Amino acid sequence: MKFTEEHEWLREEDGVIVVGITEHASEQLGDIVFVELPEEGTEVSKDDEVVVIESVKAASDILAPIDGEIVEVNEALVDEPGKVNDDPMGDAWFFKMKPADPSQMDDMMDEAAYKKFIG
Amino acid sequence: MGDTDNDLRRTPLYDLHVARGARMVPFAGWEMPVQYEGVMAEHNATRDGAGLFEVSHMGQVILRGEGVAEAFEALVPQDIVGLAEGRQRYAFFTNDAGGIEDDLMVANRGDHLYVVVNAACVEADVARMRAALEPKGIHVKHVTTRALIALQGPGAEAVLADLNEDVAAMRFLDVGTHALAGAECWVSRSGYTGEDGYEISVPEAAAELLVTTLLGKPGVSLVGLGARDSLRLEAGLCLYGQDIDSTTSPVEAGLSWAIQKARRTGGAREGGFPGADRILTELDKGASRHRVGLMPEGRAPMRTGVALFDAETGGAQVGEVTSGSFGPTVGGPVAMGYVTDAAARKGTRLWGEVRGKRMAVTVSDLPFVPAGFKR
Numbered sequence: 062m063k064f065t066e067e068h069e070w071l072r073e074e075d076g077v078i079v080v081g082i083t084e085h086a087s088e089q090l091g092d093i094v095f096v097e098l099p100e101e102g103t104e105v106s107k108d109d110e111v112v113v114i115e116s117v118k119a120a121s122d123i124l125a126p127i128d129g130e131i132v133e134v135n136e137a138l139v140d141e142p143g144k145v146n147d148d149p150m151g152d153a154w155f156f157k158m159k160p161a162d163p164s165q166m167d168d169m170m171d172e173a174a175y176k177k178f179i180g
Numbered sequence: 181m182g183d184t185d186n187d188l189r190r191t192p193l194y195d196l197h198v199a200r201g202a203r204m205v206p207f208a209g210w211e212m213p214v215q216y217e218g219v220m221a222e223h224n225a226t227r228d229g230a231g232l233f234e235v236s237h238m239g240q241v242i243l244r245g246e247g248v249a250e251a252f253e254a255l256v257p258q259d260i261v262g263l264a265e266g267r268q269r270y271a272f273f274t275n276d277a278g279g280i281e282d283d284l285m286v287a288n289r290g291d292h293l294y295v296v297v298n299a300a301c302v303e304a305d306v307a308r309m310r311a312a313l314e315p316k317g318i319h320v321k322h323v324t325t326r327a328l329i330a331l332q333g334p335g336a337e338a339v340l341a342d343l344n345e346d347v348a349a350m351r352f353l354d355v356g357t358h359a360l361a362g363a364e365c366w367v368s369r370s371g372y373t374g375e376d377g378y379e380i381s382v383p384e385a386a387a388e389l390l391v392t393t394l395l396g397k398p399g400v401s402l403v404g405l406g407a408r409d410s411l412r413l414e415a416g417l418c419l420y421g422q423d424i425d426s427t428t429s430p431v432e433a434g435l436s437w438a439i440q441k442a443r444r445t446g447g448a449r450e451g452g453f454p455g456a457d458r459i460l461t462e463l464d465k466g467a468s469r470h471r472v473g474l475m476p477e478g479r480a481p482m483r484t485g486v487a488l489f490d491a492e493t494g495g496a497q498v499g500e501v502t503s504g505s506f507g508p509t510v511g512g513p514v515a516m517g518y519v520t521d522a523a524a525r526k527g528t529r530l531w532g533e534v535r536g537k538r539m540a541v542t543v544s545d546l547p548f549v550p551a552g553f554k555r
Binding site: 091092117120 | 215218219220223406409410479480481483505506508513535
């Protein structure tokens, strides 16, 4: 599993990359009440705003961690945004991407480095 | 933040908040708890049981002297002369343009008036009261040695009555002095959550014992500013600086109910407060815009600053959201804001522009959650 400084995790699964936010991020955001997902099939570039999540207090964006195509989104989060708080590292993934250039993930943090990053 | 953090003031219960897991944030010059367990859980704990808030950052002021009620009426459009002993009322300082300088609670405590004002406005309010009242021989005392806490929710009465059964007999907006956990407390049956409950002014040194005693009772939870905001929003209550400010008139803000007959056109003490020309005219003829409740049709919250239009595409801007969030009790997004007279009727469909997209929203009554006051 890889981690970004934007508090996303990336997990490879059958040639696609599953993306979600970390436990730390979900705790910081607080109760998630709204999730807006991108359309499947959208081509995105790294750092594009692809997902909007809103907590009781504020709105935040999730950025595309790499270039590629959104091949699947987790529609269950639209009806149950609270899942992001309950299981951010598991069931509450946001989208799956087909990477344009998998080497973009090479420089990302592993779990130990991410833990150090969030202190 | 950084450097300015050093200037933040701490309330008497700062250590207790930190020890109980609060996330502390800067708020109006104070370090305040925004949440402990989580905004949603704290919100629901208040609606279902009893939420305990520290609001010591707010300003407590005592006004004493002969003719204090008449003198105070020169600053506010409320009937203060007619406020009975042992009663409290919602009021606001107005300016010459008819805008609101701050909203406040004022109580008649027999030989003095007791005023509670917003934290961000304390200095200006105290200066305003000194300038207007001291020349009339009124003594203005800013009380800085007492904490202020609020116990709010359907469980509040049983919890507080367990410490002193006298508080159970209080009605909404009654005030009195009662011993609680060994301390002389100034208690009012009021709050800002839409729930029944109490606000309690307690000597600083006795605050921690009172709070830990209350927290030891079943159903009592600490609640931070995050849930205080979602609770007051669902209750349709204004946040000063956001929903009302120096440019909004009380009539526009839907606060006409708080201006008693005695101060209106034809009343016993008509006018005589700053901005009376505009405010009395608007009371008689109506305002050109109104604060209204707004129910977004989708799930996306519409927050402060969202522009409101009268059509899904094109059209004209007819207003703006001043407060908006997710309402945990409503179970969906709720908001309030100002719209033109033509767009203010209940049921009117408007569109709020969120992230470049227009989303439907319906003008609705306030509050979103019925008040639980014990009248």
